[in-house]
Amino acid sequence: MKTIFRLSVLGFFSLFTTVNAAVPLPVFPNTTFKITNYGASTSASDNSTAIQNAINACNAAGGGTVIIPSGTFLSAPLTMESNVNLQLNAGAVLTALPYGNGNGSPTGSYPNNGTANTYSNFIYGKNVTNIAVTGTGTIEGQGSAWWAAFKASPTVLTKRPCLIRFDACSTVAVTGISLQNSPGVHLTFGQRSINSTAANLTINAPSTSPNTDGIDTWSPNINIFHCTIACGDDNIAMDSESQNVTIKHCTFGTGHGCSVGSFTTNVTNILVDSCTFNGTTSGMRLKTERGRGGNENHITYSNITMTGVTNPIFISSYYPSFPATPTADTAQAIISTTPAWQNIILKNAVITGSPNAGTIWGLPEQSIVNVTFDNVQISATKGMKVNNASGVKFNCSSISVTSGNAITSTYNAGISGIDFTTGKSTSCIPIIITGLGPDNLSNGLLVYPNPFRESVRISSIGDFRYIIYGLDGRELESGQGSDQALVGSFLRPGIYVVKIQGTSGSSTSKICKSE
Incomplete structure (x- = not known):
């Protein structure tokens, strides 16, 4: 049989040039198997x-x-096999059987897996390769009864099923579909897997639904692009052995943020870029505790916008709670699972409307090391706590608060580049970029993804030089100014990089021009 690769999986990704080439996508023969030809019916x-x-x-x-x-x-749990693309067409709703009274009672409810109060995941694959779940349909978990049962007996229903989970699988893609109301986590790329992709997903569950993470990762080589996630727990959680993970162009609503942890052993080479957080409980949430960590390294969040996020920056070696004071805990012996956060970057971020600016809190025996804020502007009610952390650097960044000092706690902390009281940068003169709309009113543009329409005003104290590049690296516009300059009027709509060199420092940001 001649093999023809289907565009339903591969064609979607041809739209994006940013896909990590190290993460291959599944391909399938042009053979189809319609479930109604095997006896499936909407009345069954x-x-x-x-x-x-x-x-x-x-x-x-x-x-x-x-x-x-x-x-x-309606369906009971399903098992994926190698070289299968499960495609939900437009209007398709694959619905998990209801919880009922638990353990498959009454007849027609979700069965246990042979042991009381333990359940198989709804769509599950293990030790399979080249698989996908695609389309534009919906997978419905009917989670409300599960959540109510868990809240009534939390020690009984500790492991509710995921909607989709893959363990020890390779070359996996989940694209285009909607996942909603999972009994537990919506999508998990589990242990010992490799080369997984999630793209263009919509994931929804109520903010009060327990443990309904959007996407969890426990394995290397993962791309997550263009997903919209609102749920009752972590929007995304990267756990132990999550390495070479790239998350781009995602939007997060209710939920606990784009997180690392709480199991964090060997979480390295993480990039979260061009993402928006609206009303999430947390934003950049790095969490772990003694016994769950070790080798948390090279984690970058860039081009981030947060609005109304309760805890926008949270980096902690205590979970789920802190000691009463930094001195209330004593140092313990460092072992392989002692958390060791290092080389963490937040770059090109605008954070507004937060109750507090953030928390960085390491252990007395193992500080958090090398945290860099580069062109980060934070507006909050209260300031930032930094305890047991060294090499915390603010470059052209600021913290504006309405109550108290910008940095409120500094026990065993090494911090530079910011005035602890005012929150103003001491590392450079901040370069402010504001956009002008057609009515010539400033729209407060700072960095991508906030767009401008006609031109951009660059304001700085003193002389400066600017260069605007296309994403292909070509120089498109350059010039210099004194105090301010209008730039970008001749650019086509699109995304660009502007590099500005001032008298006391430099700034590089992505900017977006709209129609």
Whole structure:
């Protein structure tokens, strides 16, 4: 049989040139298996046998696409096989069986996995390769009864099913679909997996739903792009062995932020870029505790906008709570699982409307080392706490508070580049970029993704030089000014990089011009 690669999976990614080439995408033959041809029906009380038979037939034929057509299909848990693309067409809703009374009672409710109060994940794969869940349909978890049962008996329902989980799998993609109301986590790239991609997903659960993380990662080589996530726990959580993870162009609503932890052993080479946080409980949330950490290194958040985020910056070796004071805890022996946060960067960020500026709190035996704020502007009610941390550097960054000092606690802390009282930068003269709309009123543009429409006003104290580059590295515009300059009027709509050299420092930011 001639193999033809389907555009339903690969064509989506051709739109993006930023996909990490080290993360390959699955490819499938042009063979299709429609679940209704295997007995699935919108009137059936459980379609799991029909859908599983379609998956198995697809695998036995050497791979292809299992199609779930428009309509609502109830199902018990399903097992993915290698070389299978499970595609939910427009209007398709794959719905997990309801919780009922638990353990498969009454008939027609979600079964246990043979042991009381333990349940298989809804869509699960283990030791399989080249798999995908794609389309534009919806997977519905019917989580409300699960959440109520958990709140009534939290020690009984400790492991509620994920909607999708893959363990020890390679070359995985989940794209385009909506995931909602999972009993537990919505999507997990689990232990011993490699080369996983999530893109263009919409994930929703109520803010009060317990432990309903959007996406959890426990493995290396992961791309997460263009996802919109609002849930009851971490929007994204990167746990132990998450390495070479890239998260770009995501929007986070209710939830606990784009997090690392709380299991953080060997979490390295993380990039979170061009993401927006609106009303999340936390933003940049790095959390762990003794016994769960070790080798947390090279973590960067860049081009970030946060609005109304309760805890915008949270880097802690205590979880879930801090000691009463920095001196209330005594140093312990350093072992392999002692948290060791180092080389953390927050760059090109605008944070507004937060109750507090942030918290950085290491252990007495192991400080948090080398945290850099580069062109970060924070507006909050109260200032930042920094305890047991060294090499905390503010470069062209500021903290503006309405109550108290900008830096409120500095126990065993090495901090530079900022005035602890006023929050003003002492490392350079901040370079402010503001945009002008058609009515010639400033729209407060600072960095991407806040767009301008006609031109950009660069303001600085004294002389400066600027260069605007395209994303391909070509120089498009350059010039110099004294105190201020209007630039960018001849640029086409798009995203650019502007480099500004002032008398006391430099700044590099992405800017966006809209239609």
